[in-house]
Amino acid sequence: MASFKTPALKNPSLSLSSKPRLPSAFSVSFRDNLRFSRPSSRPQRRFLIITASAASISSKPTVLVAEKLGEAGLTLLKEFANVDCSYSLSPEELCTKISLCDALIVRSGTKVSREVFESAGGRLKVVGRAGVGIDNVDLAAATEHGCLVVNAPTANTVAAAEHGIALLSAMARNVAQADASMKAGKWQRNKYVGVSLVGKTLAVLGFGKVGSEVARRAKGLGMHVIAHDPYASADRARAIGVELVSFEEAISTADFISLHMPLTAATNKMLNDETFAKMRKGVRIVNVARGGVIDEDALVRALDAGIVAQAALDVFTEEPPKQDSKLVQHERVTVTPHLGASTIEAQEGVAIEIAEAVVGALKGELAATAVNAPMVPAEVLIELKPYVELAEKLGRLAVQLVAGVSGVKNVKVSYASSRAPDDLDTRLLRAMITKGLIEPISSVYVNLVNADYTAKQRGLRITEERIVIDGSPECPLESIQVQIANVESKFAGAISELGEIKVEGQVKDGIPHLTKVGSFQVDVSLEGSIILCRQVDQPGIIGKVGSILGQENVNVSFMSVGRIAPRKQAVMAIGVDDQPSKGSLQRIGEVPAIEEFVFLKL
Numbered sequence: 001m002a003s004f005k006t007p008a009l010k011n012p013s014l015s016l017s018s019k020p021r022l023p024s025a026f027s028v029s030f031r032d033n034l035r036f037s038r039p040s041s042r043p044q045r046r047f048l049i050i051t052a053s054a055a056s057i058s059s060k061p062t063v064l065v066a067e068k069l070g071e072a073g074l075t076l077l078k079e080f081a082n083v084d085c086s087y088s089l090s091p092e093e094l095c096t097k098i099s100l101c102d103a104l105i106v107r108s109g110t111k112v113s114r115e116v117f118e119s120a121g122g123r124l125k126v127v128g129r130a131g132v133g134i135d136n137v138d139l140a141a142a143t144e145h146g147c148l149v150v151n152a153p154t155a156n157t158v159a160a161a162e163h164g165i166a167l168l169s170a171m172a173r174n175v176a177q178a179d180a181s182m183k184a185g186k187w188q189r190n191k192y193v194g195v196s197l198v199g200k201t202l203a204v205l206g207f208g209k210v211g212s213e214v215a216r217r218a219k220g221l222g223m224h225v226i227a228h229d230p231y232a233s234a235d236r237a238r239a240i241g242v243e244l245v246s247f248e249e250a251i252s253t254a255d256f257i258s259l260h261m262p263l264t265a266a267t268n269k270m271l272n273d274e275t276f277a278k279m280r281k282g283v284r285i286v287n288v289a290r291g292g293v294i295d296e297d298a299l300v301r302a303l304d305a306g307i308v309a310q311a312a313l314d315v316f317t318e319e320p321p322k323q324d325s326k327l328v329q330h331e332r333v334t335v336t337p338h339l340g341a342s343t344i345e346a347q348e349g350v351a352i353e354i355a356e357a358v359v360g361a362l363k364g365e366l367a368a369t370a371v372n373a374p375m376v377p378a379e380v381l382i383e384l385k386p387y388v389e390l391a392e393k394l395g396r397l398a399v400q401l402v403a404g405v406s407g408v409k410n411v412k413v414s415y416a417s418s419r420a421p422d423d424l425d426t427r428l429l430r431a432m433i434t435k436g437l438i439e440p441i442s443s444v445y446v447n448l449v450n451a452d453y454t455a456k457q458r459g460l461r462i463t464e465e466r467i468v469i470d471g472s473p474e475c476p477l478e479s480i481q482v483q484i485a486n487v488e489s490k491f492a493g494a495i496s497e498l499g500e501i502k503v504e505g506q507v508k509d510g511i512p513h514l515t516k517v518g519s520f521q522v523d524v525s526l527e528g529s530i531i532l533c534r535q536v537d538q539p540g541i542i543g544k545v546g547s548i549l550g551q552e553n554v555n556v557s558f559m560s561v562g563r564i565a566p567r568k569q570a571v572m573a574i575g576v577d578d579q580p581s582k583g584s585l586q587r588i589g590e591v592p593a594i595e596e597f598v599f600l601k602l
């Protein structure tokens, strides 16, 4: 029978009386029938050897490192776990191995798909993404399988920004093309005349960690830097001399565009035929974010049409891209194989950041960089479940009502409840409102673990207020109200008497409902999506809007009109199961009495 050394006792000075301080979940079971490698006369210097049958109670967790990780991180991991470094596994091999692992560490090259979680048989406790983007991890599946996902969001920021600047400069001066030409035996000085950066306008799209570092560096190169990020703070931009502008202004005035937003449903193919057509002829584009934010076929068309003079790309929709990819092969495109985070320094930093996060998570500690898995006692979760859903949806609705580039900074949440303040734990609700406010606009995944940290990092201040009402304490909450101060709204009807965006909701028969928008009472269940219309109250409007939606087979789940007084201003809330086409929304907007409308995704 094979025997295993428990590495926790690798230090020969350890004796049975000096047990290693392992966390309880992984502590060694010291049993009488264990065999030792040295005679029992010298117990103080014994190595512990356990038999294969006892190996099932082995103390150390197993961490599978599926992509190359810096040595410093591996060292940290090895102090705590058995580490299996198996690079370049096929998806099938990964699925086979995973059932023997407690943690998995990957970079962007490994798809951690639903099949991986299904194959884990419940053993996998944490997935560590050694980097920022977690678009290669199926988070929904991770959460469903109770697996925590953590990332390393800060250690590669500078490396990515430096690579962005390297691509910007190399592209402007044709470095890669000229290098290839010389290596082919040519000397083409006239062909590779470049363009200067100084005095040119650079539009940074996505003014987060990497985007702001790129902006800072581009200012140092004498560029005029503008940025578009619907959720960035204008103060932070001003502090480094960058003006926040609208998307349209950014793309139409820039000589250079550098992309730094996460890949989300909203940013997918954000640069496409329509947006290329609005750009200055001869614009140059750098992408070190994610390939998917550009429609790559449209970029080839824009290059061929001369709209885009050059592009420099580190990331691709499919990685690696096909060898005959028109984009990669294009003469005026400079490419690198996703090297943004690949500096010695960044990889060491990322390795330490992720190793600490994974070890902490295996110890059961709350991880600041956790991206999923709320940790709440089951009984609290059951009671609060519908309110949790309500909280997240109110956050989502409120943030989608914000217009402009000023950024959401101050959010006030009011809970109306008949319970004593200390008898209602609002941490989970606050976390879910934060999740609703941040997730639609960011690559950050918010849960109970990281909500406050994430809000703080983004300069988002959430204050809570308890309104004690009469009623049965059986019901934890009567209503939740979310107010966003100091912002403009894309739907004036959502602005309260105090000038803040206001939405309020209740749980009715277990289902979250939107019950107030601005000063208007409505009642629409928060399922599917919602169209809000502000109109002059008069007969026939409900019918007109209903028939526009009906003609397109869009199912209306709820419709409710709240008005100040008959024939005065009213807000109509329409719950729809399906997304109406742009054309239908336009037709709704054209109904004469309708003054404004907005479509909100839940």
Ligand SMILES: NC(=O)c1ccc[n+]([C@@H]2O[C@H](COP(=O)([O-])OP(=O)(O)OC[C@H]3O[C@@H](n4cnc5c(N)ncnc54)[C@H](O)[C@@H]3O)[C@@H](O)[C@H]2O)c1
Binding pocket: 132, 133, 134, 153, 156, 157, 160, 205, 206, 207, 208, 209, 210, 211, 228, 229, 230, 231, 232, 260, 261, 262, 263, 266, 267, 288, 289, 290, 314, 315, 338, 339, 340, 341, 342, 441, 442, 443, 444
């Ligand atoms: N090439 C690489 O190796 C490499 C290295 C690091 C990061 N990245 C990628 O760069 C991107 C940015 O990383 P980060 O660390 O700066 O993330 P971050 O979360 O700090 O910043 C992203 C910013 O994008 C903004 N944003 C969201 N939606 C937007 C929209 N529709 N338009 C404009 N801005 C929008 C967010 O508000 C946020 O400020 C991510 O996609 C990340 O995966 C790539």
Ligand SMILES: O=C(O)[C@H](O)COP(=O)(O)O
Binding pocket: 107, 108, 109, 130, 131, 132, 133, 134, 156, 338, 339, 340, 341, 342
């Ligand atoms: O999102 C990231 O952190 C970067 O894209 C880096 O990815 P990598 O770890 O595969 O280099």
